[in-house]
Amino acid sequence: MVAVGRVEDVLAGTVVRAARLMRDLDDQIPGALEELKALYPHTGGAFIVGVTGNPGSGKSTIVDCLIAQYREAGLRVGVVAIDPSSPYSGGAILGDRIRMQRHATDDSVFIRSLATRGHLGGLSRSTQDIITVMDAMGHDVIIVETVGVGQDEVDVVSTAHTSVVVVVPGLGDEIQAIKAGILEIADILVVNKADRDGADRTVADLSMMLDLRAKGAKTVRILKAVAIKEGGMVELVEAVDLHRRELDSETEGRRRGLERAETRLKDLVRTLALERALALLESGDGLSALVERIAEREIDPYSAAEQVLAELMGNP
Amino acid sequence: MSTKRKIRILVAKPGLDGHDRGAKVVARALADAGYEVIYTGLHQTPDMIAAAAVQEAVDLVGLSIMSGAHMTLFPAVQKALEKRGVSDLPIFGGGIVPEEDKAALLEGGVDALFTPGTTTTEIIDWIEANVRPKVEG
Ligand code: B12
Ligand SMILES: Nc1nc2c(ncn2[C@@H]2O[C@H](COP(=O)(O)OP(=O)(O)O)[C@@H](O)[C@H]2O)c(=O)[nH]1
Ligand SMILES: [Mg+2]
Numbered sequence: 182m183v184a185v186g187r188v189e190d191v192l193a194g195t196v197v198r199a200a201r202l203m204r205d206l207d208d209q210i211p212g213a214l215e216e217l218k219a220l221y222p223h224t225g226g227a228f229i230v231g232v233t234g235n236p237g238s239g240k241s242t243i244v245d246c247l248i249a250q251y252r253e254a255g256l257r258v259g260v261v262a263i264d265p266s267s268p269y270s271g272g273a274i275l276g277d278r279i280r281m282q283r284h285a286t287d288d289s290v291f292i293r294s295l296a297t298r299g300h301l302g303g304l305s306r307s308t309q310d311i312i313t314v315m316d317a318m319g320h321d322v323i324i325v326e327t328v329g330v331g332q333d334e335v336d337v338v339s340t341a342h343t344s345v346v347v348v349v350p351g352l353g354d355e356i357q358a359i360k361a362g363i364l365e366i367a368d369i370l371v372v373n374k375a376d377r378d379g380a381d382r383t384v385a386d387l388s389m390m391l392d393l394r395a396k397g398a399k400t401v402r403i404l405k406a407v408a409i410k411e412g413g414m415v416e417l418v419e420a421v422d423l424h425r426r427e428l429d430s431e432t433e434g435r436r437r438g439l440e441r442a443e444t445r446l447k448d449l450v451r452t453l454a455l456e457r458a459l460a461l462l463e464s465g466d467g468l469s470a471l472v473e474r475i476a477e478r479e480i481d482p483y484s485a486a487e488q489v490l491a492e493l494m495g496n497p
Numbered sequence: 498m499s500t501k502r503k504i505r506i507l508v509a510k511p512g513l514d515g516h517d518r519g520a521k522v523v524a525r526a527l528a529d530a531g532y533e534v535i536y537t538g539l540h541q542t543p544d545m546i547a548a549a550a551v552q553e554a555v556d557l558v559g560l561s562i563m564s565g566a567h568m569t570l571f572p573a574v575q576k577a578l579e580k581r582g583v584s585d586l587p588i589f590g591g592g593i594v595p596e597e598d599k600a601a602l603l604e605g606g607v608d609a610l611f612t613p614g615t616t617t618t619e620i621i622d623w624i625e626a627n628v629r630p631k632v633e634g
Binding site: 196197200201203204207208210266267270271272273274275276278279282285286291292293294296298 | 501502503505524525527528529530531532533534535536537538541542544545548549551552553554581582583
């Protein structure tokens with residue numbers, strides 16, 4: 182099912198074809214993976230910025246401002262914006278574009294909305310693949326807006342070079358989320374909606390928490406912003422640039438690159454192994470036979486699982 | 498790997514028309530029916546709608562027009578889609594559209610129109626009958 186010449190078209194930056202490939206990847210159409218593999222050698226040029234934080238904190242508004250600044254600098258910008266799928270219907274309303282519409286007809290800006298489709302961790306399963314396509318198309322910067330629910334939005338760290346965490350004044354409940362690991366995720370903390378009361382207090386609270394970390398913990402910058410008025414956005418881009426230069430200059434960049442590659446490899450092995458094992462189980466009547474033997478106490482479930490895995494290893 | 502595609506639909510409000518209740522009701526109903534709906538918000542130009550439809554690789558473009566400007570906006574969006582290389586995308590919509598205009602727009606290549614009082618079930622049935630086979634075929 183490989184679409185003829187699509188890899189070449191994507192590398193040439195053809196938007197219709199690239200968008201369709203992203204769709205095939207999101208829908209897990211088998212042939213699309215072969216095209217993705219062919220694109221991989223042409224990637225690695227894009228700088229990836231993650232933006233995470235609670236729903237309503239202003240992530241999309243901030244992404245809109247970042248697009249504007251990177252465009253002013255003459256860069257090509259890709260955006261991947263993820264919203265949750267309903268666990269009941271499987272459907273989704275993807276509304277992040279609303280805040281970015283001033284860039285809609287800029288041909289150097291490519292915005293793609295994705296639904297989580299049941300994937301946990303703040304991104305969709307396809308996010309990394311969509312980034313790969315945008316990278317291969319020649320985008321200089323790719324901004325990833327995560328779902329922003331819960332406290333387990335850790336995937337963005339292994340995906341982005343620089344992670345921006347957005348919080349709003351009047352922490353309260355959010356203190357919990359911060360305890361639960363947001364400080365570990367962030368390279369930059371943005372206290373957005375600083376037009377509201379309590380921004381300075383929130384900045385002070387966050388600084389204190391950063392100070393309480395173990396010695397040698399990474400540098401985290403804190404900024405105030407009023408994204409609806411584009412306030413603090415120049416400073417945000419500067420902070421991203423600073424972080425980027427630290428990555429470039431130190432061994433840190435290489436370390437993070439290796440870390441990202443390792444995480445990606447392990448994730449894929451886990452996913453593919455599981456899928457193939459289940460496919461093997463469900464092919465023929467092997468599954469029902471095994472299940473029956475387990476229920477009848479003829480074989481224990483561990484030995485049965487080992488048998489399935491042995492068969493999987495024998496049939497790559 | 499499964500090959501069951503998820504249907505993706507763009508819902509947009511073109512022009513200066515500020516009536517967004519219908520568009521939001523329809524967007525919500527479509528999401529509840531299991532589709533992925535990209536909602537672009539108010540005040541979209543035809544080219545903004547076409548650009549979003551291309552980048553989002555949707556299966557269907559939906560316009561909500563209550564302002565009376567349907568006879569210019571539908572063809573303008575069709576033309577913008579063609580310009581961006583996706584003239585084969587189905588397009589549908591709703592709002593205040595008199596019967597004679599409806600006939601003319603359908604004649605001009607709009608795939609379906611739903612006027613006030615339509616139930617969201619009718620809209621979903623139309624998608625299942627007309628769009629699902631193309632997406633999965
Ligand atoms: C509520 C309303 C308003 C609200 C809007 C609130 C909002 N945020 O949406 C307010 C009070 C703000 C308003 C203002 C105005 N309104 Co008004 N308004 C209405 C009213 C009474 C109901 C519309 C509505 O929400 N219906 C409920 C929703 C669920 O139904 P719906 O939108 O029709 O959607 C259904 C279908 O049309 C279809 N559909 C709609 N969109 C889509 C999209 C897709 C993809 C699909 C598949 C289907 C679909 O499916 C839906 C479900 O059945 C209508 C009269 C009427 N009976 O329609 C007038 C009406 C639309 N308004 C009208 C006018 C003139 C105005 C004003 C210009 C009045 C003025 N002089 O100030 C302003 C302009 C506002 C603006 N900025 O554009 C006229 C339009 C006349 C025309 N087109 O020729 C109408 C028809 C009243 C009339 N009879 O004169 N209005
Ligand atoms: N008061 C205030 N509101 C803001 C600011 N930034 C964003 N908002 C509003 O907060 C709401 C949510 O913004 P959005 O960017 O969609 O947040 P997201 O859900 O995190 O992507 C919108 O109504 C924005 O207009 C800000 O700096 N100050
Ligand atoms: Mg958002």
